[in-house]
Amino acid sequence: MSANRVRDNAVFAALRGSPQAVFGGTVLAIVVLIAVLASWIAPYGEHQRVGEVFAHPSTSHWLGLDDGGFDMLTLMMYGARVSLIVGFAAALVAMVIGGAVGIVAGFFGGKIDTLLMRLTDYFLAIPDVPLMIVVAAIWGRSLRNIILIIGAIYWTSTARVVRAQVKSVRERGYIRRTRVIGASNTRLIMRHVLPQVAPLLVATGVLMVAYAIFAETAIAFLGLGDPSAVSWGLLIENAFSRDAVTVGAWWAIVPPGIAVAIVVVSLTMLGTAIEDALNPRLRVSHVSVRRFRLRPIPPPREDA
């Protein structure tokens, strides 16, 4: 336990020292906070008409009004909720499926590996967007379905990355030793393999959240989102389909787009920083670069 804690502290120290991790983490924390507190801090109600359709931004409505006369800033705050929920939940689905497939395929190898990897290839080869359209059309446009669809499409890369790592971990001496002692496959996987690949799962998971938020925006923009759940993608879609462009109401389209971009960039920054922190060797090579420093010879000790 204590060794783990030391390691965790080192990881957090590395993250604190990385500007991109601090930036990404801070931005993300602010967005999450806004999403959580939306019903308290939003200036107006989510279903409250406050003025004319596509009214310009003003002091009482900083981001103007949308196609239904709703306050854009308010909708943006509520939209953060849906976008983040879908992003994190879909990433979790992808992590669970991808992690399980990757670990099982990598650990057992052989026919199981071949079978699971061909399945992965199959999912990789399917074009994302048409699959989303088809599945959304069949299953119906609910938030839960969107989460499942995104998770079901994006687990493949996680599975591949995890499988590669597991294949290497499986051959390490301590795994073989533990097997000789008599550990079951379940125990080996849960106690010895999973902890080794967990950092990898976390790092790919954070990056996956970014992908998922992006995918949700795309799905909503294509009109396949849950019409009752206001997300950033749905805001863009609504504005777009109700002629915001011809009216010149840029404020109905640009802010949600920027919000998606900011969140995706912060998540990516945080994800890559976590990857680096968990795997310092990616950055510092140990032997190949020799950069020892020279110092003057210290004077002999006085007590000599």
Place this chain on the structure above:
Amino acid sequence: MSGAPVLEVQDLHVWFDLGQGRELHPVQGAGITLDRGERMGLVGESGCGKTTVSLALMGLLPPNASVAGRVLLDGEDILAGGEETLRPHRWNDIAMVFQGAMNAFNPVKRIGDQICEAMELHAVARGRAAETRCGELLELVGIRAERARRFPHEFSGGMRQRAAIAMALACNPRVLLADEPTTALDVMVQAQILQLLQQISDDLGLAIVLITHDLPIVAQTCQTASVMYAGRIVEVGPTVALHDAPRHPYTRMLFAATPDLAGTAGVVSIPGAPPRLDRELAGCPFAPRCDSTFATCTERLPRLLPVGDDHLAACHLAAGHLAGRPA
């Protein structure tokens, strides 16, 4: 011992930056003098700085290390300019057989190609000439030349160790640092490898620093020995003198801790552990574990002073008759 030394290390210090203002000082002014063809054992328990000294001489310390001192190779200070002045001598003049060197081969390249690579990188030979020389080197370490086309996994542990030695000899070095060259080998192979090192050093006039904690190996292979403790050399002299008349309690206790064949004396362990090296210690670093301390030991650091022919020791007891032993 006659002639100018081929390698002279003076006041070698190594520090490791541990971050958050903390620092480790694993080598605290070590010195080594090595004559042409001399085989010197560098002994001491784990963590006393043996490997760090050798890595410092090769310039292979990790980036958080800083180094001070003089490393005179035939009188030329090769450490003075850092990596810049060290690089031309690495492998060309000072080569190393690493700890666990037998596992340092790339498993997917032929042994011969890897030895030739060393020669090509250092512009010693290339193409056919390199292959010919590679064959000669393998023969020199007792492997048939045609085995150069084999892969590392087709070699036994002993053969791989021999191949690692051949690779170290590729550029005709003057000094060979052998860091635990026989660990993980069975005693028969161990004896063969040691005999090989002895023979090479005699035939080629190669000076060898044999880093080990196995005193019998040193006694069998080396003319001289240096004993390290807490980053310093505490005793240096002819192997026989060190064994028969050790002047530093640590040396004496090290020998007492080594089982002898007759099994008459029994094995005595040295209580305690080497001191932490992240802060300055007052007095003699061995004092807390020593069986013959007196007041001065905890106050003053003993200097390495002559106690006999080519025999130096850093102990207030040994230096007593020279420095005037305090009451």
